[in-house]
Every structure is written in C-alpha cells, then in structure tokens.
Amino acid sequence: MQKLVVIGAGMASGRLLEHLFDAAPGAFDVTLFNAEPRGNYNRLMLSPVLSGEKSYGEIITHDDDWYAGNTVTCRFGEKIDGIDRARKVVLSAQGETPYDKLIIATGSNPFIIPLPGHTLPGVISYRDLDDTNAMIETSATPGARAVVIGGGLLGLEAAAGLRMRGMEVTVLHNTGHLMERQLDAAAGYLLRRDLEARGINVITQAQTQSIEGNGHVARVMLVDGTELPCELVVMAVGIRPSVQLAKDAGLDVGRAITVDAQMQTSDPDVYALGECVEFAGTLFGLVAPLYDQAKVLAKTLTDQEDAFTVKELATKLKVTGCDLFSAGDFAEGADREDIVFRDPGRGVYKRLVLKDDHLIGAVMYGDTADGSWFFGLIKDATDVSDMRDTLIFGPAYQGGATADPLSAVAALPADAEICGCNGICKGQIVSAIKGGAHTLGDIRATTKASGSCGTCTGLVEQVLAVTLGDDFVMPTSQPVCKCTEFTHEDVRLLIKTKELKSQPAVWQELGWTTPNGCHVCRPAINFYLLADWPLEYQDDPQSRFVNERNHANIQKDGTYSVMPRMWGGITTPTELRAIADAADKYNVPTVKVTGGQRIDLLGVKKEDLPGMWFDLNAAGMVSGHAYSKGLRTVKTCVGTDHCRFGTQDSTGLGIKLEKLLWGSWTPHKVKLAVSGCPRNCAEATCKDVGIICVDSGYQVGVGGAAGMDLKETERLCDVPTEEEALEVTAAFVQIYRENAKYLDRPYKWIAKVGLDWVKERVVDDLENRRALVARFDLSQTIYRKDPWAPLAAKADTFAPLADLTLEAAE
Amino acid sequence: MNWIDIGALDDIPLRGARVVKTQLGCVALFRTDTDRVFAVSDTCPHKGGPLSEGIVHGNKVTCPLHNWVFSLETGQAQGADSGSITTYPVQVAAGRILLDATTLKKRSAA
Incomplete structure (x- = not known):
C-alpha cells in the first residue's frame, strides 16, 4: 500500500479523497494534516452560517465516521513545518511522517492590508x-x-x-x-x-x-x-495562495505552486491542487475548477490519463435577496456587440456580450433565472445567430415580445409627482384620461398638468401612452442623445422624482441603451446630478469636457490658457506682479486683457499648469473659471467710488456677487455685470444677469446675451437694497440651475418657460425665493472652492505617464 | 516584441487617459469603464486635437476639439467622419501597463 500524505483538509482535497477511494479503494494509506483543528466543511456555506440561516453541523462535508470508514489517519490541528524531499518525509511538531506520494493543498491566506492598526484585536x-x-x-x-x-x-x-x-x-x-x-x-x-x-x-x-x-x-x-x-x-x-511550504521545499513556485495538467509539481512525487496552485498562468479562487483538479489528480494517482483545462466560470452572490449572475468576458470591444435589457420597474438588468455570432459574456441582476442557460451557451460556444433577436429573453421565450421603452413611466406609483408647477400626480392624470381626456390639450384643460412651464410635457404624453396604449400616437420630441428616448426635460424631472443620485442609477432606471453613455449625455447627466443632489452626488471629472476637467481652456494647438479671478475686475500691484512673474517663469507667449475685465495667459503647456496655479495661489489668486459652464465674471464700472455720475457702489456689489456665486456650476456659462448708472459702462444689458444702479436702488435684468444671438436683458424686478439684489440674483441662478436644459443659456431657457413663470417664483413668492437661496447656499458649501489648489498638489497627473524618447534609438 | 513597463493601471483614471512621449509622437493610453487599456496615437487626424483629453465612453473616445469619435480598438473614425488613428500593442499584467518598444521606435531612414 502506498503512503499518501495530504497537507490541507479543504474542499479540493476532500473531493480528491472521495474520487480516490471510489476509484481504488484500499490502494492508499492516507494521512491527512490540517492546520485548522477540524476536518473538511463547505466553506462556501460560511455565509449562511454567519447570517444564522445554517449551523456549522449542517455544512460539514466529511465527518469523523467518513474518515474512519476510509481509514484516513486524521492529524487535525497539526501544522506542517517543512518537507524533506530527499528523504520523502514531512515534518511537524510530532516528528516525521514518511510519504510515497505527497499532495499539497494548503489553499490560500487572506490578504491583510498593512494599515496602521491592522493588528488590533477586533x-x-x-x-x-x-x-x-x-x-x-x-x-x-x-x-x-x-x-x-x-x-x-x-x-x-x-x-x-x-x-x-x-x-x-x-x-x-x-x-x-x-x-x-x-x-x-x-x-x-x-x-x-x-x-x-x-x-x-x-x-x-x-x-x-x-x-x-x-x-x-x-x-x-x-x-x-x-x-x-x-x-x-x-x-x-482578497486572498494570496499559501505557498511558503512549497517554496521552502524548493519546488517551482511562480505566483503559486506551478503544476502541469496532471497536477504534478516540479517534483514527480509531489502534487498540488486548489487555491495554492498556478496552472498555465492562471490562479483559482472558485470551487468549480478545484473540483475539476481533484478529479484529474485522482486519475493521475490511479494511473489513468486525464488533463486539467481552464474553463469559463460563472459567479453568483450568496446573499439572500440579491440576485446576480456574471459569467465569461463582459468587457466591451469593437468586435463585440452588446444586447442590453433593462426593466426599471422590477430592478432588472441583463447584458449579453456577443462576438462573431457567439455569446462570450453575460451580466445579470434581479432576474438570473436564465443564467445557467446563458452560461451553457458560453461554455459550448454555441452559434446564436438564429436566436439573436430573442436571445436576451432566455430559453423559454424564443419569438416573444420586445422591451417596453415606457416601462420607467409605467413603473411610477400613482402618487409620483409629474407636474411640479401645479402639483399634479400620475394618479390624477390617469383618472383624467379614464374620464375621457385623451390628448395633451385635454389633460392641460382638465388637470393643468404641463400647462405652466411645460417641462413635464414629455412625461404627461408618456402617461397618456401607457394608459391608452395603441390609441395614443406619441408626438416626436428630441431625445438627449442616441443613448435614450427621453428628452432633457424628462431626464431632469425623473432624476428628481425617482431620486436618482448616480450616473449608473440614471442609466439603469431610465433604460439607457449604452453601457456608460456618450460624450453628449455624460456631461449633461453629470451636471443634472450635481445640481439636484449637491451633497449626495460626487462630481465626475471623466464626464466633463476637457476644459472643465483640466480647469483651463484648451487652445487649438493643444496648449491652455490660464486666467486668475479678479473680483469685480479690481486688481492690485501685487497681483499684477505675480501674474507677470508667472508669465515670465513659464514663457507665456501671449498675455491678453479680456472683455470680462481680467488677464488671460495664453499658450501654457499642460505640464506647466499645476506649477503656475501654485504660484498664482501663493499670491492669493484663485481660478477665474474662464473655461466653465458656471459663473464666469462680474463686470463692473467704478461706481460711486470715483465716477461723478455713479448712483451706488457698483464695484462693491459686483465683488459681493462674484464672491457669492463663484464656483457654482450652471447649465451653460453665466456672465454678470453691474453698472453704476444708466449710462451702463459695464454693458450690463447684454449679460445673463445685469444690474443697473439707479438713485432708488437696483434694476435687475436677466436673459441678455452677446454671443451667437444678441439679446437685451428683460427686467426681472427693481429692488431697493443691495441685500435684496444679491438675494434675487442667487435665487435666479438657482432656479436656472434646477430647471434649464444643459447648454441652454438663460435667455434660451426663459424663452421656453416664460419670464412670468420665473418672476412668480423668484420675485413674487418670497418664501420660494428664500428656499431657492437656501438650496443655492447648500450647494455652494461644496462647490465654492478653488479647483486649482488641490490640482496643483497633484502635478504628476498632468505630466506624461512616461517619456520613451529618452530611450536609446536602437 | 519588447514589452516595457510604463506605469500602473491605476495611474490612468477610470474612463480617462494619459500620454506617453515616444519618438513617433505622443501615444495616448486609455482605460475604459471595464478596465481595458488601449494605446493609440494622441493626435486627431482632423485638426490635431489631443485625443487623451476626450471623453471616453464604451470603447470609444470623442476628440475634445470637434467631437470626432474614434474606436479605440480599430482606430477608425465613427459615424460620418472618415479617418483613422494608429493603434499600438499594449497589455496589462499584474496591474502594470506594458507597451511594445519595437513598434514605438522611429522608423530608420535606411
């Protein structure tokens, strides 16, 4: 009888022994060592033990009777300290144990991050x-x-x-x-x-x-x-293969113990299997390949031919109520195609990845019933071209229905608010429809829904479509981009009503057809989320256009321009010296005075940006946000300080406005101006918000423009005090942030909702005005910060990752 | 092939890019949402825009200057635009990014 020593009583060696005793009962005299003071149990079932759904007794796979019945000598709780391959013995505290064949199944060790305090009890x-x-x-x-x-x-x-x-x-x-x-x-x-x-x-x-x-x-x-x-x-x-014993014994070890397809190590009498082995560059952590290895090794030991191969794996999470499945390769690729199915109402997401008419990967959440069927298609490399159209519906649904683009609206509960202006919920609209209102006009007439600002029109139409079915013909409206059917207005409303607080939430709940959007929708969604959920949502630089990501304006030759803020257009000799020094130090080719009353340094190399920001920060200056869809400048005239016509301190108000509003992100850029008298030297009448000072107070105008379109501001209101001018301006900026479509300047947005709608909320309704200001202030606690300072500290991320031009030419 | 280690995967932001200077000009290294890495010419064939500064979506990038979209896998311009960018062999092993130095050498005049 051959002496077989097994180090490690885990799931792999347990399965090996079963196969071995089946194939050749009595052929081996087995001694089983285990560092843990117990035999083999099903480690996959530790989760149910932890949660209390199972007890330890229920997860034991090999009990004392089984070991006794197969005459296995159990040495549990006894650690192997070394292997002497020359003398074919293993060493432990109890002495030497000889072997003819040795199997190392030491598994893996948990990886502990060496954080300060990682050795503390607990x-x-x-x-x-x-x-x-x-x-x-x-x-x-x-x-x-x-x-x-x-x-x-x-x-x-x-x-x-x-x-x-x-x-x-x-x-x-x-x-x-x-x-x-x-x-x-x-x-x-x-x-x-x-x-x-x-x-x-x-x-x-x-x-x-x-x-x-x-x-x-x-x-x-x-x-x-x-x-x-x-x-x-x-x-x-994570885990690390436990290989120290094998390494000390002089066996070949790469990332783990190297074995061939027969599970043999570099020593012909020593075998290894489980999480401690490396085969063809692959490590193993799931149980399926371990069982395959056990089968192969049992055959090898009983002189039958077999070879281990690496197969596709599927993953499931063992948490009751969280239904997920993942298998194969689900990365994207040009030669790959995605089939995506989302059912927001049920929280279901399925994605299949196809390549050359074959399924190569699948990710599913919420409904994984067809997981094993898809896994079979992946493993067997089945040609799926014939069933492609209905593939995602699974085996039981060949030739069935298509996904319903209206399911997000269908899933809304009856008390979900559709029209915020008039406080109309979905249920009231559905009742109106059932009462005979079958067109948008009827709904507006009966419920007032979508009759005010109109931004919920698309949603009301979808409620009509869901309720009436084929009887309703949907008017065509412009979606955000090709990733979705929804318009900007729909998306904004649904982000609020469904409380969507992350980009994946928007993609899933609104049924995006692409895995992660495109260059059109990503910046828009990023803005909507940070405007609506300033505390919960974290701004995503990778969803921003280059200028906002690098906090500088890219020029046509790939260089950047740097423009420090000059509050209200006021500067000092010290600031001017610091700007001049920075221009000298970084060889800035062009220094320009801008229309927004500040100084632009053009032609700066990307890798010089952090150093320049650091120098300008040191002189007390911050980013001028000359690149952002956000507050740009507040242009001022000199007002009562110096001008003989000035009626109020226009410079002072300009500075206060700029200090209040800077750093805020808006749907498009926002420019302000304050003129000290109606002569309007600061050109306030073509700004997004322009204030003209008069003897009796302040005239606040909004919706001006002097770009692609030329537009004069319209009067929002006249206010007697500077304090109120600040409050009205902040409230206006906030209502614009909360409602406008991304990339609509205020004048475009006002044309859609009407100036009266804005006036009602910002001027007439004082309570609402204060609420808007409060929400603006809350958002500013996050965003009223200089973006240059933290980036200046991360200068290495602005430099090339590597410079290979310095390598020898040959 | 002569694989050289040029940095860690985590040096590139998710859905972002970094550049490597080479004798053939700047090469942009992209990391997609699913942690795939691609190496392509950083220069847009349209007006020379730096592609590494574009928005990365799926396996595509949009040029920051005029919104041309390129497949990172094939280098082909997408949609109505026509043109292409050079793609270079790249691989990720144990969290490190490896570029093939032989394909990045200046072609000799001989």
Whole structure:
C-alpha cells in the first residue's frame, strides 16, 4: 500500500479523497494534516452560517465516521513545518511522517492590508469557521457596529450576514462600484441599491487611512477625514495562495505552486491542487475548477490519463435577496456587440456580450433565472445567430415580445409627482384620461398638468401612452442623445422624482441603451446630478469636457490658457506682479486683457499648469473659471467710488456677487455685470444677469446675451437694497440651475418657460425665493472652492505617464 | 516584441487617459469603464486635437476639439467622419501597463 500524505483538509482535497477511494479503494494509506483543528466543511456555506440561516453541523462535508470508514489517519490541528524531499518525509511538531506520494493543498491566506492598526484585536479576515464565530460573537453585543473593507464577493457576504445579525454595517470599497471584477457599473449600481435598502451603508472610492483604538478596534479613519466608529473590522480584500511550504521545499513556485495538467509539481512525487496552485498562468479562487483538479489528480494517482483545462466560470452572490449572475468576458470591444435589457420597474438588468455570432459574456441582476442557460451557451460556444433577436429573453421565450421603452413611466406609483408647477400626480392624470381626456390639450384643460412651464410635457404624453396604449400616437420630441428616448426635460424631472443620485442609477432606471453613455449625455447627466443632489452626488471629472476637467481652456494647438479671478475686475500691484512673474517663469507667449475685465495667459503647456496655479495661489489668486459652464465674471464700472455720475457702489456689489456665486456650476456659462448708472459702462444689458444702479436702488435684468444671438436683458424686478439684489440674483441662478436644459443659456431657457413663470417664483413668492437661496447656499458649501489648489498638489497627473524618447534609438 | 513597463493601471483614471512621449509622437493610453487599456496615437487626424483629453465612453473616445469619435480598438473614425488613428500593442499584467518598444521606435531612414 502506498503512503499518501495530504497537507490541507479543504474542499479540493476532500473531493480528491472521495474520487480516490471510489476509484481504488484500499490502494492508499492516507494521512491527512490540517492546520485548522477540524476536518473538511463547505466553506462556501460560511455565509449562511454567519447570517444564522445554517449551523456549522449542517455544512460539514466529511465527518469523523467518513474518515474512519476510509481509514484516513486524521492529524487535525497539526501544522506542517517543512518537507524533506530527499528523504520523502514531512515534518511537524510530532516528528516525521514518511510519504510515497505527497499532495499539497494548503489553499490560500487572506490578504491583510498593512494599515496602521491592522493588528488590533477586533480586526479579522473572513476565511474560516473561527473568523465566522468571531463575527457572530461580536454581533451579539447590542448596537455593535462593523466596517467591512472590500466590496467583493466575500466582503459583501460578510456585510449581509452581519447586517442580518443586527449589526450596523458599513462597506468600504476602493473603486467606483461594487464587485467590479464580476459586474459592470449598471449591475453594481443595482446591487448597491439593494444592499442600501437592507440598511448596509456603502462607501465607494473609499481610501482607508488607518484603524484606531486603544487595545481594541474603536474606529476606522478614511483619507478624506471620515470617521467610522466600530467594534469589528472585517478585511476582505482578497486572498494570496499559501505557498511558503512549497517554496521552502524548493519546488517551482511562480505566483503559486506551478503544476502541469496532471497536477504534478516540479517534483514527480509531489502534487498540488486548489487555491495554492498556478496552472498555465492562471490562479483559482472558485470551487468549480478545484473540483475539476481533484478529479484529474485522482486519475493521475490511479494511473489513468486525464488533463486539467481552464474553463469559463460563472459567479453568483450568496446573499439572500440579491440576485446576480456574471459569467465569461463582459468587457466591451469593437468586435463585440452588446444586447442590453433593462426593466426599471422590477430592478432588472441583463447584458449579453456577443462576438462573431457567439455569446462570450453575460451580466445579470434581479432576474438570473436564465443564467445557467446563458452560461451553457458560453461554455459550448454555441452559434446564436438564429436566436439573436430573442436571445436576451432566455430559453423559454424564443419569438416573444420586445422591451417596453415606457416601462420607467409605467413603473411610477400613482402618487409620483409629474407636474411640479401645479402639483399634479400620475394618479390624477390617469383618472383624467379614464374620464375621457385623451390628448395633451385635454389633460392641460382638465388637470393643468404641463400647462405652466411645460417641462413635464414629455412625461404627461408618456402617461397618456401607457394608459391608452395603441390609441395614443406619441408626438416626436428630441431625445438627449442616441443613448435614450427621453428628452432633457424628462431626464431632469425623473432624476428628481425617482431620486436618482448616480450616473449608473440614471442609466439603469431610465433604460439607457449604452453601457456608460456618450460624450453628449455624460456631461449633461453629470451636471443634472450635481445640481439636484449637491451633497449626495460626487462630481465626475471623466464626464466633463476637457476644459472643465483640466480647469483651463484648451487652445487649438493643444496648449491652455490660464486666467486668475479678479473680483469685480479690481486688481492690485501685487497681483499684477505675480501674474507677470508667472508669465515670465513659464514663457507665456501671449498675455491678453479680456472683455470680462481680467488677464488671460495664453499658450501654457499642460505640464506647466499645476506649477503656475501654485504660484498664482501663493499670491492669493484663485481660478477665474474662464473655461466653465458656471459663473464666469462680474463686470463692473467704478461706481460711486470715483465716477461723478455713479448712483451706488457698483464695484462693491459686483465683488459681493462674484464672491457669492463663484464656483457654482450652471447649465451653460453665466456672465454678470453691474453698472453704476444708466449710462451702463459695464454693458450690463447684454449679460445673463445685469444690474443697473439707479438713485432708488437696483434694476435687475436677466436673459441678455452677446454671443451667437444678441439679446437685451428683460427686467426681472427693481429692488431697493443691495441685500435684496444679491438675494434675487442667487435665487435666479438657482432656479436656472434646477430647471434649464444643459447648454441652454438663460435667455434660451426663459424663452421656453416664460419670464412670468420665473418672476412668480423668484420675485413674487418670497418664501420660494428664500428656499431657492437656501438650496443655492447648500450647494455652494461644496462647490465654492478653488479647483486649482488641490490640482496643483497633484502635478504628476498632468505630466506624461512616461517619456520613451529618452530611450536609446536602437 | 519588447514589452516595457510604463506605469500602473491605476495611474490612468477610470474612463480617462494619459500620454506617453515616444519618438513617433505622443501615444495616448486609455482605460475604459471595464478596465481595458488601449494605446493609440494622441493626435486627431482632423485638426490635431489631443485625443487623451476626450471623453471616453464604451470603447470609444470623442476628440475634445470637434467631437470626432474614434474606436479605440480599430482606430477608425465613427459615424460620418472618415479617418483613422494608429493603434499600438499594449497589455496589462499584474496591474502594470506594458507597451511594445519595437513598434514605438522611429522608423530608420535606411
């Protein structure tokens, strides 16, 4: 009888022994070592144990009777310290154990980020029963809080289990969406939504700084200063193959123990399998390939031919109620085509990736019933050209219906507000339709919906279409871009009513047909989200046009212009010297005085921008936002300070306005001017907001333009005090931010809603005016900041990633 | 092939780009939403716009100067515009970006 020693009693070696005893009962005298003081159990089922849905006893796969029945000598809790291959023995605390054949199945170790404080009691990984028991124990304390670092498969299962045990749980994930290896952004968004709905706090783009506590974990600190008090920290950021033993024994080890297709290591009497092996450059973390390896190794040991191959894998998350599936390769490619299905009402997202008439990848969320069927098509490389049209509906639906573009509106509840102006909900419109109002005009006449500003017209039409079906013919309106059927106005309204707070949320809930939009919709959606949810939504630089991303104006030769802010057009000798010094230092070819009363430095190389900003910041200057869809300048005349005609302090008001409004993002650029008297030297009558000072106070005009169109301002109101002029201006800018279509200047937007509509809300309704100002102030707590300062500190990101011109020519 | 390590994947923002200076001019390295990396000429054939400053959507980029859209995979201009940009071999291994130095050398006059 051959002496077979197995190091590690995990799922791979457990399956191997089963195959071995089936194929050749009594052929081997097996000794099984395990560092953990117990035999093999189903590690995949630790999540249900953690959540309380199963007990440890239920997940044991090989009990004492099984080991005894197959005469396996169990040495559990005994760690192997070394392998002497020359003498064919393994070494442990109890001495030497000889082998004819040795199998290394040491699995993997959790990766622990060496953060300050990672050795504190209360910081654990999630790998075995001991970890699971430690979590269960902590969760028993009422009010206990946990932070899970890592939003991958394991981390989320831990988070869900701890939450089910009643803990307050926060998940930290360092990239933009959860499970980014298995899911695309849209599915990641749905998963996040479901986890949040069950009370799990999710922070993406999280950068952990340290774990703190006095003798025990007390809090986790993030780089941005966020403090997360907790009693438990679970690190689930990944695993590393456990290879030290093999390495010390002199076996070939790459990223893991190198094996051939028969699971043989570089020593013909030593085999390896499971998470500790590397085959053809691949590592293994899921159970399916481990079982394949076990089958192959059993055959190898019993002298039968077989070879291990790497196969496609599918992933499912074992969290009750979160239904997701991912398989194959779902990256995009020019030679690949996407079929996307979204049902916002049910929270379903399905994406199939096709290449050359074959399915190569699938991501599904919310309804994964057809997952295994799709997985089969991927594995078998089935030609799907014949069923392509109906493929996404699954095996039971060959030749069925098409996706309903109206489902987002159909899914709205009856109390969802459709017309904000008149406070009309979907249910009232549906009642009106059932009462005989079958056209848009009828609806306006009976309910007033869409009869005021008109921005909800598209939605009202969709309610008509959903309610009347084929009897309603939809008038054509211009969608945002080819990614969606919705107009800008529809999107803005739905972002508010459905409380969509991220780009993936918009793409999913509104049924975007592309994975992540295009250059037309991305900047618009980014603006709508940050305007409506200033606290919740984080501005996305990658959805911005180059000028707003680099905070400088790109010129036709790829250089940039730099323009510091000059409040109200007032400057000082010190500022002028700093500008002159910067122009000299960075060889600025052109220095120009602009129409907005400031100085433009043109022809600056991208890599020089951060240094220049740093110098200008040091002189007390900030970005002039000469590149933004936001507040540009407030042009002023000298007013009562020096002018013999001046009626008010126009310069002072201009500076106050600029300090109030700077940094705010708007649908298009916004330019202001304040003139000290009706002679209007500051040309206030062609600005987006122009104020003319008179003896009795201030005339506030809006909707002027002097660009593609020439437009004189229309009078919004006259106000007696400077304070009120500031308040009306802020309220006007805010109502424009909240309602206008992206890239509509105020004059274009006012033409759509009517000046009276604006007046009612900004001038007449004082309460509403104050509410607008309050929302503007709230947004400004986030955005009234100089963008140059933080970017100047990240100068390396403005330089080329590498310079290969310096490499030798040959 | 002569693969050289030019930086980490994370040096490129998601849905963003960075440039590498070479003897053939600037090469733009793009990272898509799904973490694929492409290396193409940074220069738009239309008016020479820096493509690395464009908005990245799917496997495409839009030139920041006049909105020409290019496939990063084939280098072909999309839609009604016609033209193309050179694509270069690139691979990502263990989080590092590797470019093939041999294709980036100045073609000799001989």
